[in-house]
Amino acid sequence: MNLFRSGKETHEILQNLTLALEALTAEVRSLRGDIRRLQQERTNAAQPAQARTEQPRASQARPRTQARQPAKRAAKGASKAQAGTTRTRARTGQRRSRKAPVPVAVTGVSKPAADYLTDRGYVIEAYQDTIDEQVTETCRFLGRRHATSLAPLFNQLSRSKAEEPLVVDLGDRTAKEYSHSVNLCQMLKRTKYLDKFEQRDDTQRLRVTLTKDGVRFLKGYWLEQFVGSRLDEFLHDSNARYSILMNAKIANEGNKHELDLFVLEEDEPLWIECTTAKNTLDRRKKMHQIRRRLNVVPERTILVASAASDSQVRNIAKTSPFQFTNLANFIPTLEKATRYDPK
Template identity: 25%
Template sequence: MLEAVGVISRYLQSAMAQARYDLVGPGRFLAEIPELGLRVEASHLEAAREALQEALEAWLLEALRTGLTPPGLEGGEDPVRARFFALAGEMWRLLREPPRPVPEAPEPQKPEAPEPPKEKGEGGKPRKPASLEEWLKGLGIQVVKKPQAEEEEKEKVLTRLALFLGDRYPSLEKLYERLKQSLSTKRQFELSLSEASQEEIANSTQFCTMLKQYALLTSYHYKSEERRIRAKASTEGWVQNFLTGGWLERYVAERLRKFLRSKNLPHEVAVGYQVTLPGGDAMELDVLVRVGDRVYWFEAKTGDFQAHIAKYAGLKKVLGLSARESFLVLLGMDKARAKELTALHGLTVVNQANFVEVFQEVLEGNAP
């Protein structure tokens, strides 16, 4: 283990050796590592060096947490390096898992409250779908195509990218909007970070590094002197689909899975079912969730939603779901406007930051 720790110590020393220091004004020293997008200021040189060291350590911990291989540590030939990353990955996996509940002594039996009446199916029996497919078939909806599971490693990478973008979207919004605009033109884009915060710079450069590492960006360069990003996205179809909206569907599904696992609730989550409705219309259902006997539906949009919201309101009726069981996740939507849209269109409108919280309220019966 000491050898593995040495890998990190040597990496920190090597990265700090590439640091640059400048006097930018009276009592203002700048310290930066341009390759990593790290940049700090302090009142004197030693304070700037210490602040940069702390920023580098924080960046490295975050990189390991999200599964990013820091530049300079790529390659699996070194067995010490391989053992370290295997151990780091296992530690983060254990930290992410919810603690197992400790068995408690049984309490005295209390009279059970009567269960609320359940919806009836054919023959007057309660609706108890064994699976989401069975539930759809019971509504006369034909499943035309189910999403094909990707290779395990590809699934891990795409989920990691989706979680990184979704969890940090406020600081990545400008980058994502430029990236999405460039996807339609298939041309290189530029983004100035001259007015950006340190968090925006660090997250933007790290996300671009990840996209370039996995070839979702075919080119990427960060010019630290100008605080400017230049990059170009891959034109492959699956990359375009993922970056324009597929990532948000994946993010919603993964966050719901993590939440339901943390609550030890039996569940099923399905993403991207292509179906034919009873009237013959073809549709794609972004995310379906079954929790016990109840089914919930989530649609996710990263851009204009106005032309689709009436269609979603109609589809809710076909699915036989209430407004509280039908969610529309709109990227970057402010909460006040989301409440207004909810009241107008009979769907629960949320954003990428609060949809799990609202879903929990619905499950607990506390939604307004």
């Protein structure tokens, strides 16, 4: 056992310990709330029905000295009480006007995974029920090369804003990098993620303008679709019985969440989240809290971080309460998490 760790490793360990402690604290608070509610219900049940329904009259509740107060002071107090009542009614009205989650009908191959969630009290408000083959092809092309030949273009596109022209100079890059960059831009143009695209082969310069959908695509949608396609291929090749629910918006007791990939494989849940962020601590905290509510075991809960290096994956995985990986190690992680049998 190595007792001398680098400062970076120590920081990662402390982050994960903080994550676990905060999740445990949240669970304790939830249990305390349940206990208080049960105690209140027992107290209410023990009280006579008449005592609960009777209300004291205003004349009985008002002290005698109040009648001797000056009229001006009494009027001021009455106006304050009326204002307070109005505010209370307004707040109550706001709470009552909050719309309840409206469920959508989930059909096809996604239904078994959706049924697992609805059986546990979740309402599914939306999900991705169609797949665009051109978008999937673009995601696969980008996913396999985003950190290698497409890195110069991808890094600049990811920081670009919608409807703002961007000039990408690839003059010092290899012919392969330039060719792959042109191919990606052509794909993005076909899928309407690029509004404009011009290329200058003599100087290896590209002029592009992203659409709003293109910005959202590069911020993370491409990763969800790429991981989803890899997951589907993997489960199909393993001859598993499975159901995939993508980008599901779910609600339960006032709490709303969005699940990137929720899978039911051989009647066992598998949950996968994707992120392009470099700092994944907040995402891991949230996942750790939701995982228990979904009743998914840690071994089958996976966070895929496209920006994480292999060393970061190793450091975080040492103390992470669930699976943490990057794209390079996604399939090996999936093999351990599922019923995959190479035989």
